[in-house]
Amino acid sequence: MKHTTEHLDRTIAGAKAVLWGFDGPVCRLFAAHRSERVAAGLAEWLAGRGLRGLLTDEERALADPHVVLRAVDRRHPGSDLVAELEERLTQEELRAVDTARPTAWADPLIRTWTAVGARLAVTTDDSPRAVRAYLAGRGLADCFAPHVYGRTRQLQLLKPEPHCLIRALTATGTVPSEALMIGDTPSDLEAARKAGVPFLGHARNDAQRHLLQRAGAGLVVDSLEVVLRSVEQLGRVRRGGGGGAR
Structure with missing residues:
Protein backbone atom coordinates (compact mmCIF):
# COMPACT_ATOMS: atom_id res chain seq x y z
CA MET A 1 0.00 0.00 0.00
CA LYS A 2 2.84 2.41 0.84
CA HIS A 3 4.43 1.73 -2.55
CA THR A 4 1.11 2.47 -4.27
CA THR A 5 0.65 5.69 -2.28
CA GLU A 6 4.16 6.87 -3.13
CA HIS A 7 3.59 6.06 -6.82
CA LEU A 8 0.31 7.98 -6.73
CA ASP A 9 1.91 10.97 -5.00
CA ARG A 10 4.70 11.15 -7.58
CA THR A 11 2.25 10.83 -10.45
CA ILE A 12 0.04 13.60 -9.10
CA ALA A 13 2.96 15.90 -8.30
CA GLY A 14 4.09 15.71 -11.92
CA ALA A 15 0.69 16.48 -13.44
CA LYS A 16 0.31 20.06 -14.64
CA ALA A 17 -2.84 19.10 -16.57
CA VAL A 18 -5.41 16.44 -15.69
CA LEU A 19 -7.48 14.93 -18.49
CA TRP A 20 -10.66 13.40 -17.15
CA GLY A 21 -12.80 10.75 -18.70
CA PHE A 22 -16.42 11.73 -18.10
CA ASP A 23 -18.87 8.86 -17.71
CA GLY A 24 -17.22 6.95 -14.86
CA PRO A 25 -14.52 9.19 -13.38
CA VAL A 26 -16.70 12.33 -13.09
CA CYS A 27 -20.17 10.79 -12.86
CA ARG A 28 -22.34 7.85 -13.82
CA LEU A 29 -24.16 9.49 -16.68
CA PHE A 30 -26.61 6.63 -17.19
CA ALA A 31 -27.25 5.92 -13.51
CA ALA A 32 -31.04 6.00 -14.01
CA HIS A 33 -31.51 6.70 -17.72
CA ARG A 34 -30.06 3.29 -18.54
CA SER A 35 -27.57 3.03 -21.40
CA GLU A 36 -28.99 -0.40 -22.29
CA ARG A 37 -32.38 1.19 -23.01
CA VAL A 38 -30.73 3.91 -25.05
CA ALA A 39 -28.88 1.31 -27.15
CA ALA A 40 -32.08 -0.66 -27.64
CA GLY A 41 -33.90 2.52 -28.67
CA LEU A 42 -31.26 3.34 -31.28
CA ALA A 43 -31.41 -0.21 -32.62
CA GLU A 44 -35.21 -0.04 -32.80
CA TRP A 45 -35.03 3.28 -34.64
CA LEU A 46 -32.77 1.67 -37.24
CA ALA A 47 -35.03 -1.37 -37.52
CA GLY A 48 -38.04 0.89 -38.03
CA ARG A 49 -36.32 2.28 -41.10
CA GLY A 50 -35.62 -1.16 -42.51
CA LEU A 51 -31.99 -1.03 -41.39
CA ARG A 52 -31.91 -3.80 -38.79
CA GLY A 53 -29.18 -5.53 -40.79
CA LEU A 54 -26.72 -2.72 -40.07
CA LEU A 55 -26.13 -4.28 -36.65
CA THR A 56 -24.89 -7.77 -35.97
CA ASP A 57 -26.50 -9.86 -33.24
CA GLU A 58 -23.32 -9.42 -31.20
CA GLU A 59 -23.44 -5.63 -31.51
CA ARG A 60 -27.07 -5.56 -30.41
CA ALA A 61 -26.31 -7.90 -27.49
CA LEU A 62 -23.61 -5.56 -26.16
CA ALA A 63 -26.39 -3.04 -25.38
CA ASP A 64 -23.99 -0.10 -25.69
CA PRO A 65 -25.16 3.03 -27.56
CA HIS A 66 -21.61 3.88 -28.58
CA VAL A 67 -21.23 0.43 -30.14
CA VAL A 68 -24.40 1.03 -32.16
CA LEU A 69 -23.21 4.44 -33.34
CA ARG A 70 -19.74 3.26 -34.31
CA ALA A 71 -21.08 0.16 -36.08
CA VAL A 72 -23.32 2.25 -38.30
CA ASP A 73 -20.52 4.72 -38.98
CA ARG A 74 -18.22 1.91 -40.11
CA ARG A 75 -20.82 0.82 -42.67
CA HIS A 76 -21.99 4.30 -43.73
CA PRO A 77 -19.17 6.69 -42.76
CA GLY A 78 -20.01 10.37 -42.76
CA SER A 79 -23.60 9.78 -43.90
CA ASP A 80 -26.75 11.71 -42.96
CA LEU A 81 -27.89 8.51 -41.27
CA VAL A 82 -24.90 8.60 -38.93
CA ALA A 83 -25.41 12.30 -38.27
CA GLU A 84 -29.03 11.72 -37.25
CA LEU A 85 -28.12 8.71 -35.11
CA GLU A 86 -25.39 10.72 -33.37
CA GLU A 87 -27.83 13.55 -32.65
CA ARG A 88 -30.32 11.04 -31.23
CA LEU A 89 -27.62 9.72 -28.91
CA THR A 90 -26.69 13.28 -27.90
CA GLN A 91 -30.31 13.99 -26.97
CA GLU A 92 -30.40 10.82 -24.85
CA GLU A 93 -27.18 11.89 -23.10
CA LEU A 94 -28.65 15.32 -22.41
CA ARG A 95 -31.73 13.69 -20.88
CA ALA A 96 -29.48 11.48 -18.77
CA VAL A 97 -27.75 14.52 -17.26
CA ASP A 98 -30.80 15.17 -15.06
CA THR A 99 -30.38 11.83 -13.28
CA ALA A 100 -26.61 11.41 -13.51
CA ARG A 101 -24.95 10.38 -10.27
CA PRO A 102 -21.69 12.11 -9.25
CA THR A 103 -18.79 9.75 -8.73
CA ALA A 104 -17.86 9.64 -5.06
CA TRP A 105 -15.23 12.28 -4.20
CA ALA A 106 -15.09 13.60 -7.77
CA ASP A 107 -16.55 17.04 -7.05
CA PRO A 108 -14.19 17.94 -4.18
CA LEU A 109 -11.25 16.43 -6.06
CA ILE A 110 -11.98 18.56 -9.12
CA ARG A 111 -12.23 21.73 -7.02
CA THR A 112 -9.12 20.93 -4.99
CA TRP A 113 -7.01 20.08 -8.04
CA THR A 114 -8.08 23.37 -9.60
CA ALA A 115 -7.17 25.22 -6.40
CA VAL A 116 -3.61 23.82 -6.39
CA GLY A 117 -3.08 25.09 -9.93
CA ALA A 118 -3.67 22.13 -12.25
CA ARG A 119 -5.32 22.70 -15.61
CA LEU A 120 -8.32 20.38 -16.00
CA ALA A 121 -9.93 19.09 -19.19
CA VAL A 122 -12.60 16.53 -20.04
CA THR A 123 -11.61 14.05 -22.74
CA THR A 124 -14.53 11.80 -23.59
CA ASP A 125 -16.51 9.95 -26.25
CA ASP A 126 -19.71 11.51 -24.89
CA SER A 127 -21.31 14.62 -26.31
CA PRO A 128 -19.57 17.83 -25.18
CA ARG A 129 -23.04 19.37 -24.87
CA ALA A 130 -23.98 16.79 -22.25
CA VAL A 131 -20.68 17.25 -20.43
CA ARG A 132 -21.10 21.03 -20.25
CA ALA A 133 -24.68 20.66 -19.05
CA TYR A 134 -23.61 18.31 -16.26
CA LEU A 135 -20.67 20.45 -15.16
CA ALA A 136 -22.83 23.57 -15.10
CA GLY A 137 -25.43 21.80 -12.98
CA ARG A 138 -22.77 20.77 -10.44
CA GLY A 139 -21.11 24.20 -10.34
CA LEU A 140 -17.95 22.75 -11.87
CA ALA A 141 -17.93 24.47 -15.26
CA ASP A 142 -15.32 27.05 -14.24
CA CYS A 143 -12.92 24.28 -13.19
CA PHE A 144 -12.76 23.00 -16.77
CA ALA A 145 -13.75 25.94 -19.00
CA PRO A 146 -13.19 25.97 -21.85
CA HIS A 147 -11.51 22.57 -21.96
CA VAL A 148 -14.22 20.05 -22.81
CA TYR A 149 -13.25 17.74 -25.68
CA GLY A 150 -15.93 15.26 -26.56
CA ARG A 151 -17.45 13.38 -29.45
CA THR A 152 -17.42 15.00 -32.87
CA ARG A 153 -18.95 13.79 -36.14
CA GLN A 154 -15.55 12.22 -36.94
CA LEU A 155 -16.41 9.02 -35.14
CA GLN A 156 -13.29 7.23 -36.35
CA LEU A 157 -11.37 9.49 -33.96
CA LEU A 158 -13.10 8.24 -30.81
CA LYS A 159 -11.00 6.37 -28.25
CA PRO A 160 -8.82 4.39 -28.36
CA GLU A 161 -7.62 7.02 -30.82
CA PRO A 162 -5.97 9.85 -28.83
CA HIS A 163 -7.64 12.70 -30.73
CA CYS A 164 -9.49 14.28 -27.79
CA LEU A 165 -6.42 13.97 -25.56
CA ILE A 166 -4.21 15.65 -28.12
CA ARG A 167 -6.72 18.46 -28.48
CA ALA A 168 -6.65 18.95 -24.71
CA LEU A 169 -2.84 18.91 -24.56
CA THR A 170 -2.57 21.43 -27.36
CA ALA A 171 -5.18 23.77 -25.91
CA THR A 172 -3.69 23.70 -22.41
CA GLY A 173 -0.13 24.00 -23.68
CA THR A 174 0.92 20.83 -21.89
CA VAL A 175 3.53 18.30 -22.95
CA PRO A 176 2.25 14.71 -22.60
CA SER A 177 4.69 13.72 -19.85
CA GLU A 178 3.37 16.53 -17.63
CA ALA A 179 -0.28 15.51 -18.00
CA LEU A 180 -2.32 12.75 -16.38
CA MET A 181 -5.40 11.00 -17.68
CA ILE A 182 -8.01 9.56 -15.34
CA GLY A 183 -10.01 6.86 -17.08
CA ASP A 184 -11.94 3.68 -16.36
CA THR A 185 -11.73 1.63 -19.56
CA PRO A 186 -9.02 -0.11 -21.57
CA SER A 187 -9.79 2.27 -24.46
CA ASP A 188 -8.98 5.19 -22.15
CA LEU A 189 -5.68 3.52 -21.30
CA GLU A 190 -4.82 2.87 -24.94
CA ALA A 191 -5.63 6.46 -25.91
CA ALA A 192 -3.38 7.72 -23.12
CA ARG A 193 -0.58 5.44 -24.28
CA LYS A 194 -0.88 6.66 -27.86
CA ALA A 195 -0.78 10.26 -26.65
CA GLY A 196 2.17 9.57 -24.34
CA VAL A 197 0.17 10.61 -21.27
CA PRO A 198 0.54 8.88 -17.86
CA PHE A 199 -2.64 7.05 -16.83
CA LEU A 200 -4.52 6.67 -13.56
CA GLY A 201 -7.21 4.02 -13.64
CA HIS A 202 -10.41 4.40 -11.65
CA ALA A 203 -12.31 1.17 -10.97
CA ARG A 204 -15.62 1.07 -9.13
CA ASN A 205 -15.51 -2.72 -8.70
CA ASP A 206 -13.16 -5.71 -8.87
CA ALA A 207 -14.18 -6.64 -12.41
CA GLN A 208 -13.30 -3.19 -13.69
CA ARG A 209 -10.01 -3.21 -11.78
CA HIS A 210 -9.02 -6.57 -13.27
CA LEU A 211 -9.97 -5.38 -16.75
CA LEU A 212 -7.74 -2.31 -16.43
CA GLN A 213 -4.89 -4.30 -14.94
CA ARG A 214 -5.07 -6.94 -17.67
CA ALA A 215 -4.86 -4.11 -20.20
CA GLY A 216 -1.63 -3.00 -18.50
CA ALA A 217 -2.68 -0.19 -16.18
CA GLY A 218 0.03 0.14 -13.54
CA LEU A 219 -1.86 2.48 -11.22
CA VAL A 220 -5.53 1.84 -10.41
CA ARG A 236 0.03 21.78 1.69
CA VAL A 237 3.54 21.22 0.38
CA ARG A 238 3.17 23.98 -2.21
CA ARG A 239 1.92 26.37 0.47
CA GLY A 240 5.01 25.58 2.50
CA GLY A 241 3.23 23.39 5.00
CA GLY A 242 5.63 20.48 4.57
CA GLY A 243 4.84 16.81 4.19
CA GLY A 244 3.52 15.86 7.59
CA ALA A 245 1.87 12.60 8.50
CA ARG A 246 -0.73 11.22 6.16
Missing part, protein backbone atom coordinates in the same frame (compact mmCIF):
# COMPACT_ATOMS: atom_id res chain seq x y z
CA VAL A 221 -7.57 3.22 -7.51
CA ASP A 222 -10.91 1.98 -6.22
CA SER A 223 -11.91 5.37 -4.85
CA LEU A 224 -11.06 8.94 -5.74
CA GLU A 225 -10.77 9.70 -2.02
CA VAL A 226 -7.15 8.54 -1.99
CA VAL A 227 -6.46 10.82 -4.95
CA LEU A 228 -8.10 13.74 -3.15
CA ARG A 229 -5.92 13.16 -0.08
CA SER A 230 -2.81 13.12 -2.26
CA VAL A 231 -3.79 16.37 -3.99
CA GLU A 232 -4.54 17.96 -0.61
CA GLN A 233 -1.08 16.90 0.55
CA LEU A 234 0.43 18.43 -2.57
CA GLY A 235 -1.38 21.67 -1.83
Whole structure:
Protein backbone atom coordinates (compact mmCIF):
# COMPACT_ATOMS: atom_id res chain seq x y z
CA MET A 1 0.00 0.00 0.00
CA LYS A 2 2.84 2.41 0.84
CA HIS A 3 4.43 1.73 -2.55
CA THR A 4 1.11 2.47 -4.27
CA THR A 5 0.65 5.69 -2.28
CA GLU A 6 4.16 6.87 -3.13
CA HIS A 7 3.59 6.06 -6.82
CA LEU A 8 0.31 7.98 -6.73
CA ASP A 9 1.91 10.97 -5.00
CA ARG A 10 4.70 11.15 -7.58
CA THR A 11 2.25 10.83 -10.45
CA ILE A 12 0.04 13.60 -9.10
CA ALA A 13 2.96 15.90 -8.30
CA GLY A 14 4.09 15.71 -11.92
CA ALA A 15 0.69 16.48 -13.44
CA LYS A 16 0.31 20.06 -14.64
CA ALA A 17 -2.84 19.10 -16.57
CA VAL A 18 -5.41 16.44 -15.69
CA LEU A 19 -7.48 14.93 -18.49
CA TRP A 20 -10.66 13.40 -17.15
CA GLY A 21 -12.80 10.75 -18.70
CA PHE A 22 -16.42 11.73 -18.10
CA ASP A 23 -18.87 8.86 -17.71
CA GLY A 24 -17.22 6.95 -14.86
CA PRO A 25 -14.52 9.19 -13.38
CA VAL A 26 -16.70 12.33 -13.09
CA CYS A 27 -20.17 10.79 -12.86
CA ARG A 28 -22.34 7.85 -13.82
CA LEU A 29 -24.16 9.49 -16.68
CA PHE A 30 -26.61 6.63 -17.19
CA ALA A 31 -27.25 5.92 -13.51
CA ALA A 32 -31.04 6.00 -14.01
CA HIS A 33 -31.51 6.70 -17.72
CA ARG A 34 -30.06 3.29 -18.54
CA SER A 35 -27.57 3.03 -21.40
CA GLU A 36 -28.99 -0.40 -22.29
CA ARG A 37 -32.38 1.19 -23.01
CA VAL A 38 -30.73 3.91 -25.05
CA ALA A 39 -28.88 1.31 -27.15
CA ALA A 40 -32.08 -0.66 -27.64
CA GLY A 41 -33.90 2.52 -28.67
CA LEU A 42 -31.26 3.34 -31.28
CA ALA A 43 -31.41 -0.21 -32.62
CA GLU A 44 -35.21 -0.04 -32.80
CA TRP A 45 -35.03 3.28 -34.64
CA LEU A 46 -32.77 1.67 -37.24
CA ALA A 47 -35.03 -1.37 -37.52
CA GLY A 48 -38.04 0.89 -38.03
CA ARG A 49 -36.32 2.28 -41.10
CA GLY A 50 -35.62 -1.16 -42.51
CA LEU A 51 -31.99 -1.03 -41.39
CA ARG A 52 -31.91 -3.80 -38.79
CA GLY A 53 -29.18 -5.53 -40.79
CA LEU A 54 -26.72 -2.72 -40.07
CA LEU A 55 -26.13 -4.28 -36.65
CA THR A 56 -24.89 -7.77 -35.97
CA ASP A 57 -26.50 -9.86 -33.24
CA GLU A 58 -23.32 -9.42 -31.20
CA GLU A 59 -23.44 -5.63 -31.51
CA ARG A 60 -27.07 -5.56 -30.41
CA ALA A 61 -26.31 -7.90 -27.49
CA LEU A 62 -23.61 -5.56 -26.16
CA ALA A 63 -26.39 -3.04 -25.38
CA ASP A 64 -23.99 -0.10 -25.69
CA PRO A 65 -25.16 3.03 -27.56
CA HIS A 66 -21.61 3.88 -28.58
CA VAL A 67 -21.23 0.43 -30.14
CA VAL A 68 -24.40 1.03 -32.16
CA LEU A 69 -23.21 4.44 -33.34
CA ARG A 70 -19.74 3.26 -34.31
CA ALA A 71 -21.08 0.16 -36.08
CA VAL A 72 -23.32 2.25 -38.30
CA ASP A 73 -20.52 4.72 -38.98
CA ARG A 74 -18.22 1.91 -40.11
CA ARG A 75 -20.82 0.82 -42.67
CA HIS A 76 -21.99 4.30 -43.73
CA PRO A 77 -19.17 6.69 -42.76
CA GLY A 78 -20.01 10.37 -42.76
CA SER A 79 -23.60 9.78 -43.90
CA ASP A 80 -26.75 11.71 -42.96
CA LEU A 81 -27.89 8.51 -41.27
CA VAL A 82 -24.90 8.60 -38.93
CA ALA A 83 -25.41 12.30 -38.27
CA GLU A 84 -29.03 11.72 -37.25
CA LEU A 85 -28.12 8.71 -35.11
CA GLU A 86 -25.39 10.72 -33.37
CA GLU A 87 -27.83 13.55 -32.65
CA ARG A 88 -30.32 11.04 -31.23
CA LEU A 89 -27.62 9.72 -28.91
CA THR A 90 -26.69 13.28 -27.90
CA GLN A 91 -30.31 13.99 -26.97
CA GLU A 92 -30.40 10.82 -24.85
CA GLU A 93 -27.18 11.89 -23.10
CA LEU A 94 -28.65 15.32 -22.41
CA ARG A 95 -31.73 13.69 -20.88
CA ALA A 96 -29.48 11.48 -18.77
CA VAL A 97 -27.75 14.52 -17.26
CA ASP A 98 -30.80 15.17 -15.06
CA THR A 99 -30.38 11.83 -13.28
CA ALA A 100 -26.61 11.41 -13.51
CA ARG A 101 -24.95 10.38 -10.27
CA PRO A 102 -21.69 12.11 -9.25
CA THR A 103 -18.79 9.75 -8.73
CA ALA A 104 -17.86 9.64 -5.06
CA TRP A 105 -15.23 12.28 -4.20
CA ALA A 106 -15.09 13.60 -7.77
CA ASP A 107 -16.55 17.04 -7.05
CA PRO A 108 -14.19 17.94 -4.18
CA LEU A 109 -11.25 16.43 -6.06
CA ILE A 110 -11.98 18.56 -9.12
CA ARG A 111 -12.23 21.73 -7.02
CA THR A 112 -9.12 20.93 -4.99
CA TRP A 113 -7.01 20.08 -8.04
CA THR A 114 -8.08 23.37 -9.60
CA ALA A 115 -7.17 25.22 -6.40
CA VAL A 116 -3.61 23.82 -6.39
CA GLY A 117 -3.08 25.09 -9.93
CA ALA A 118 -3.67 22.13 -12.25
CA ARG A 119 -5.32 22.70 -15.61
CA LEU A 120 -8.32 20.38 -16.00
CA ALA A 121 -9.93 19.09 -19.19
CA VAL A 122 -12.60 16.53 -20.04
CA THR A 123 -11.61 14.05 -22.74
CA THR A 124 -14.53 11.80 -23.59
CA ASP A 125 -16.51 9.95 -26.25
CA ASP A 126 -19.71 11.51 -24.89
CA SER A 127 -21.31 14.62 -26.31
CA PRO A 128 -19.57 17.83 -25.18
CA ARG A 129 -23.04 19.37 -24.87
CA ALA A 130 -23.98 16.79 -22.25
CA VAL A 131 -20.68 17.25 -20.43
CA ARG A 132 -21.10 21.03 -20.25
CA ALA A 133 -24.68 20.66 -19.05
CA TYR A 134 -23.61 18.31 -16.26
CA LEU A 135 -20.67 20.45 -15.16
CA ALA A 136 -22.83 23.57 -15.10
CA GLY A 137 -25.43 21.80 -12.98
CA ARG A 138 -22.77 20.77 -10.44
CA GLY A 139 -21.11 24.20 -10.34
CA LEU A 140 -17.95 22.75 -11.87
CA ALA A 141 -17.93 24.47 -15.26
CA ASP A 142 -15.32 27.05 -14.24
CA CYS A 143 -12.92 24.28 -13.19
CA PHE A 144 -12.76 23.00 -16.77
CA ALA A 145 -13.75 25.94 -19.00
CA PRO A 146 -13.19 25.97 -21.85
CA HIS A 147 -11.51 22.57 -21.96
CA VAL A 148 -14.22 20.05 -22.81
CA TYR A 149 -13.25 17.74 -25.68
CA GLY A 150 -15.93 15.26 -26.56
CA ARG A 151 -17.45 13.38 -29.45
CA THR A 152 -17.42 15.00 -32.87
CA ARG A 153 -18.95 13.79 -36.14
CA GLN A 154 -15.55 12.22 -36.94
CA LEU A 155 -16.41 9.02 -35.14
CA GLN A 156 -13.29 7.23 -36.35
CA LEU A 157 -11.37 9.49 -33.96
CA LEU A 158 -13.10 8.24 -30.81
CA LYS A 159 -11.00 6.37 -28.25
CA PRO A 160 -8.82 4.39 -28.36
CA GLU A 161 -7.62 7.02 -30.82
CA PRO A 162 -5.97 9.85 -28.83
CA HIS A 163 -7.64 12.70 -30.73
CA CYS A 164 -9.49 14.28 -27.79
CA LEU A 165 -6.42 13.97 -25.56
CA ILE A 166 -4.21 15.65 -28.12
CA ARG A 167 -6.72 18.46 -28.48
CA ALA A 168 -6.65 18.95 -24.71
CA LEU A 169 -2.84 18.91 -24.56
CA THR A 170 -2.57 21.43 -27.36
CA ALA A 171 -5.18 23.77 -25.91
CA THR A 172 -3.69 23.70 -22.41
CA GLY A 173 -0.13 24.00 -23.68
CA THR A 174 0.92 20.83 -21.89
CA VAL A 175 3.53 18.30 -22.95
CA PRO A 176 2.25 14.71 -22.60
CA SER A 177 4.69 13.72 -19.85
CA GLU A 178 3.37 16.53 -17.63
CA ALA A 179 -0.28 15.51 -18.00
CA LEU A 180 -2.32 12.75 -16.38
CA MET A 181 -5.40 11.00 -17.68
CA ILE A 182 -8.01 9.56 -15.34
CA GLY A 183 -10.01 6.86 -17.08
CA ASP A 184 -11.94 3.68 -16.36
CA THR A 185 -11.73 1.63 -19.56
CA PRO A 186 -9.02 -0.11 -21.57
CA SER A 187 -9.79 2.27 -24.46
CA ASP A 188 -8.98 5.19 -22.15
CA LEU A 189 -5.68 3.52 -21.30
CA GLU A 190 -4.82 2.87 -24.94
CA ALA A 191 -5.63 6.46 -25.91
CA ALA A 192 -3.38 7.72 -23.12
CA ARG A 193 -0.58 5.44 -24.28
CA LYS A 194 -0.88 6.66 -27.86
CA ALA A 195 -0.78 10.26 -26.65
CA GLY A 196 2.17 9.57 -24.34
CA VAL A 197 0.17 10.61 -21.27
CA PRO A 198 0.54 8.88 -17.86
CA PHE A 199 -2.64 7.05 -16.83
CA LEU A 200 -4.52 6.67 -13.56
CA GLY A 201 -7.21 4.02 -13.64
CA HIS A 202 -10.41 4.40 -11.65
CA ALA A 203 -12.31 1.17 -10.97
CA ARG A 204 -15.62 1.07 -9.13
CA ASN A 205 -15.51 -2.72 -8.70
CA ASP A 206 -13.16 -5.71 -8.87
CA ALA A 207 -14.18 -6.64 -12.41
CA GLN A 208 -13.30 -3.19 -13.69
CA ARG A 209 -10.01 -3.21 -11.78
CA HIS A 210 -9.02 -6.57 -13.27
CA LEU A 211 -9.97 -5.38 -16.75
CA LEU A 212 -7.74 -2.31 -16.43
CA GLN A 213 -4.89 -4.30 -14.94
CA ARG A 214 -5.07 -6.94 -17.67
CA ALA A 215 -4.86 -4.11 -20.20
CA GLY A 216 -1.63 -3.00 -18.50
CA ALA A 217 -2.68 -0.19 -16.18
CA GLY A 218 0.03 0.14 -13.54
CA LEU A 219 -1.86 2.48 -11.22
CA VAL A 220 -5.53 1.84 -10.41
CA VAL A 221 -7.57 3.22 -7.51
CA ASP A 222 -10.91 1.98 -6.22
CA SER A 223 -11.91 5.37 -4.85
CA LEU A 224 -11.06 8.94 -5.74
CA GLU A 225 -10.77 9.70 -2.02
CA VAL A 226 -7.15 8.54 -1.99
CA VAL A 227 -6.46 10.82 -4.95
CA LEU A 228 -8.10 13.74 -3.15
CA ARG A 229 -5.92 13.16 -0.08
CA SER A 230 -2.81 13.12 -2.26
CA VAL A 231 -3.79 16.37 -3.99
CA GLU A 232 -4.54 17.96 -0.61
CA GLN A 233 -1.08 16.90 0.55
CA LEU A 234 0.43 18.43 -2.57
CA GLY A 235 -1.38 21.67 -1.83
CA ARG A 236 0.03 21.78 1.69
CA VAL A 237 3.54 21.22 0.38
CA ARG A 238 3.17 23.98 -2.21
CA ARG A 239 1.92 26.37 0.47
CA GLY A 240 5.01 25.58 2.50
CA GLY A 241 3.23 23.39 5.00
CA GLY A 242 5.63 20.48 4.57
CA GLY A 243 4.84 16.81 4.19
CA GLY A 244 3.52 15.86 7.59
CA ALA A 245 1.87 12.60 8.50
CA ARG A 246 -0.73 11.22 6.16
